[in-house]
Each structure stands twice: as structure tokens, then as C-alpha cells.
Amino acid sequence: MAGTRSKLDEIVASFAMLEDPRSHINRRHPLPSVLVIAVLAVLAGAAGPTAIARWAKLKEGLLMDLLDLPRGIPGKDVLRRILMTLKPAAFEAAFNAWIARLRDEAIATTGVDRPVVAIDGKTARRSRDAKEGLGPLHIVTAWAGEYGLALGQEVCGEKSNEITAIPELLRRIDVRGGVVTIDAMGAQKVIAEEVVRGKADYVLALKGNHEALHRAVIEHIDEQLEGDLKGAEELTTSERGHGREEHRTYLHLPAPAALPGRAEWKGLRSVGVVTSRRVKGGEESIEIRYYLISLPVDAEQFARAVRGHWSVENACHWSLDVTFREDDSRVRQRVLGANITWLYRFTLSLLKQHPDRRQSLAMKRRGCGWSDTFLMEVIAALTC
Numbered sequence: 025m026a027g028t029r030s031k032l033d034e035i036v037a038s039f040a041m042l043e044d045p046r047s048h049i050n051r052r053h054p055l056p057s058v059l060v061i062a063v064l065a066v067l068a069g070a071a072g073p074t075a076i077a078r079w080a081k082l083k084e085g086l087l088m089d090l091l092d093l094p095r096g097i098p099g100k101d102v103l104r105r106i107l108m109t110l111k112p113a114a115f116e117a118a119f120n121a122w123i124a125r126l127r128d129e130a131i132a133t134t135g136v137d138r139p140v141v142a143i144d145g146k147t148a149r150r151s152r153d154a155k156e157g158l159g160p161l162h163i164v165t166a167w168a169g170e171y172g173l174a175l176g177q178e179v180c181g182e183k184s185n186e187i188t189a190i191p192e193l194l195r196r197i198d199v200r201g202g203v204v205t206i207d208a209m210g211a212q213k214v215i216a217e218e219v220v221r222g223k224a225d226y227v228l229a230l231k232g233n234h235e236a237l238h239r240a241v242i243e244h245i246d247e248q249l250e251g252d253l254k255g256a257e258e259l260t261t262s263e264r265g266h267g268r269e270e271h272r273t274y275l276h277l278p279a280p281a282a283l284p285g286r287a288e289w290k291g292l293r294s295v296g297v298v299t300s301r302r303v304k305g306g307e308e309s310i311e312i313r314y315y316l317i318s319l320p321v322d323a324e325q326f327a328r329a330v331r332g333h334w335s336v337e338n339a340c341h342w343s344l345d346v347t348f349r350e351d352d353s354r355v356r357q358r359v360l361g362a363n364i365t366w367l368y369r370f371t372l373s374l375l376k377q378h379p380d381r382r383q384s385l386a387m388k389r390r391g392c393g394w395s396d397t398f399l400m401e402v403i404a405a406l407t408c
Contacts, residue, residue, distance in 0.1 A: 032090055035060055038118050045109035053098040057091040058106055066367045067374065067402060068393035072355060073104035086396050112362035116176060119370055123175060126377055130171035139168040140332030141202040143210060145186045146341045148353045151361055161361045164189045165369060166197050169335025172376030174369035179362045187212055194218040205333035208233055211316060213288050220291040225318040227329040240284050241295050241314050248277055257323035268304035276326040291318035296326050344368055347385045378402050
């Protein structure tokens with residue numbers, strides 16, 4: 025295990041700079057070792073302090089060989105106390121070097137150097153605490169689907185929403201060179217400004233929450249469709265499967281100079297519309313969606329961004345509910361909940377980096393619980 029221990033030294037060092045929230049009297053177990061145990065246990069299937077502590081006790085021989093644990097394996101009270109008091113933003117920041125390394129590896133593997141970074145919110149529905157007057161925990165995640173990486177998360181405050189959470193998230197994560205996609209709630213001037221400040225581009229869904237702007241974009245596109253579509257590009261795609269067929273037309277064109285409030289949208293260069301025609305069971309439905317875009321006209325890039333946005337639902341949120349059962353979480357303490365949800369997102373990213381595509385995420389997570397060797401294979405993605 026000497027080789028594995030040397031690899032874990034780098035992981036431990038990432039946590040060494042964190043401020044320990046415990047009093048000096050209660051520091052029986054080194055903070056970095058406790059946090060590495062939490063990462064390993066969540067990879068292996070644990071879902072909270074009690075399960076993490078139980079897994080650690082069963083893996084005592086492995087952990088004593090790998091980590092600095094002078095007082096033995098920490099109990100559930102130690103784990104709960106740390107995860108309830110450790111500042112979520114600081115905890116997440118400790119993972120930044122790991123995420124940067126995984127991102128570099130993903131660029132080399134995929135050849136994608138301009139990732140689509142989809143930002144979307146998700147609610148842990150069973151985390152509501154009626155007795156304390158708390159609604160369910162709502163988390164906004166930045167997901168680079170082509171890399172299979174969670175770049176960061178932000179918990180919405182009780183009296184706020186995604187509109188205030190997204191700018192905070194963008195200030196903390198590295199989106200340089202990416203294309204940030206957000207649904208209609210995130211079509212806000214301050215959010216567009218934060219994306220541009222982060223040296224990225226944006227594709228923002230536009231709906232009736234900006235009534236005048238929405239109407240002006242529709243009217244402009246309708247006018248262009250009646251003319252020669254000067255400077256525009258169009259792309260049509262078709263997909264069949266699961267008993268349905270879907271045809272999409274992407275139209276991408278320059279933003280008009282006279283667009284109401286255009287100067288207030290930092291970096292705005294173009295607008296787009298996607299018309300989706302779906303046929304299922306003999307029934308046809310049509311959906312039309314409009315977008316504000318900071319990219320120059322490029323229908324293929326526009327289509328890639330729009331399609332890439334759904335990765336946050338299909339590959340991230342769905343996996344969190346099915347593989348990690350996040351929607352069933354009963355964790356009601358907000359700091360503990362935020363730190364656990366980040367452990368879920370980070371370990372989901374690790375599982376997605378494992379090269380064996382024949383195994384499902386659920387099977388890989390079981391493998392981490394069944395086999396110490398496989399668990400170390402997954403961790404090796406951080407340190408190779």
C-alpha cells in the first residue's frame with residue numbers, strides 16, 4: 025500500500041489548508057484524514073455521517089495503513105460535527121486543485137477545449153424541515169457534461185433563489201473558454217456580466233420573464249424569416265429512438281442593434297431560436313425556444329450548447345437521484361446538507377472519470393464498496 029499512500033498524500037495536502045472548525049480540546053483526529061475518509065466512504069456508497077463512520081470502522085485496516093489516524097477511526101459524532109461546522113465554500117474550494125487536474129485530463133481525452141458548462145438547480149425534496157420552517161435544500165450546480173465534471177455548487181438561501189445563487193457560483197468557479205448555458209430564470213444581466221467577466225460565453229434561454237425583450241426577439245426573427253436571413257445560419261437535426269422521432273431546426277443570427285436594452289447585456293452578439301417537432305405514438309407536438317447569445321453566429325456551436333445543456337439533467341441530476349438517492353436525503357441541517365451534496369457531486373465526477381464504460385455508475389459505486397483495489401483505481405484518477 026506504500027504507493028497508494030504516496031498518492032493519497034497529495035489529497036491530504038489539499039485539505040491541510042482548511043481551517044479546522046473544532047476547538048483545540050476536541051481535535052483527536054486530524055481534519056484532512058477525516059475528510060479523506062468521507063470522500064472514500066461516499067464513493068463506496070455511504071450517504072451521511074453514520075454510514076461514513078460504519079464504513080470506516082469496517083475498513084479500519086485499510087484506513088490505518090493509508091492515513092494519519094493516531095487515535096484510530098473517528099466515530100459518527102466526529103464526522104457529523106465536522107461536516108456540520110465546516111464552511112461549505114471552503115470545503116468546496118479545497119477540491120479546486122483536484123477538479124483542475126481532472127479537467128486537464130478530460131481535455132486531453134476528449135479533445136474538447138471549449139466545454140458547455142450547464143448551470144441548473146435541483147431540490148433535495150425530503151430535506152424540508154417544517155418544524156424549523158425550512159423548505160427543502162435547493163442546490164445550483166455547474167456541470168461540464170462533456171467532461172463528466174461538477175465544477176461547483178451553490179446552495180440557495182431560504183429567502184433567495186437561483187438568480188442570486190448563480191452569480192455567486194460563477195465568481196468561484198473556472199469557466200474560462202467555456203460556453204455557459206442557463207435556463208430562462210438565469211437570463212439576467214448581472215449573470216451575463218459574470219459569465220463574460222469569467223472569460224466565457226453564454227447561451228441564455230429567453231422567455232416571458234423579459235416580456236419586452238422576448239417579444240422583440242420573436243418579432244426580429246419573424247421579420248428575418250420573411251427576408252433573406254442575411255448573416256444567419258441554420259442547422260437541422262433528426263433523432264429516432266424510444267418510440268419517438270424528433271426534428272430540430274436551429275436558427276442563429278446576429279442580434280439587431282435596435283434590440284431593446286441590448287447595451288445592458290454584456291457581450292450580447294447574437295440571438296437564436298430552436299424549433300422542435302416531436303412525434304410519439306402518432307401524436308405531434310411542437311416547441312419553440314429563444315435564446316440570447318454572446319457567441320458569433322455559428323449554428324453548430326449554438327446547437328451543441330443547447331443540446332449540451334440537458335446533460336445537467338440527464339447525466340448529473342438523474343445520476344444523483346438514481347445512484348446516490350439524493351432526492352431521498354433527510355438531512356435537514358443546512359451546512360451538513362451542503363457538504364454532503366458536494367461530496368455526492370464530486371464523487372459522481374470521479375466515477376465518471378473511470379475509463380471502463382461497460383459498467384454503470386451504480387455498479388462502479390458498488391465496486392468501490394466491494395473492492396479496495398477498485399476504490400483505489402477510482403481515486404487514482406485524481407493523482408495519476
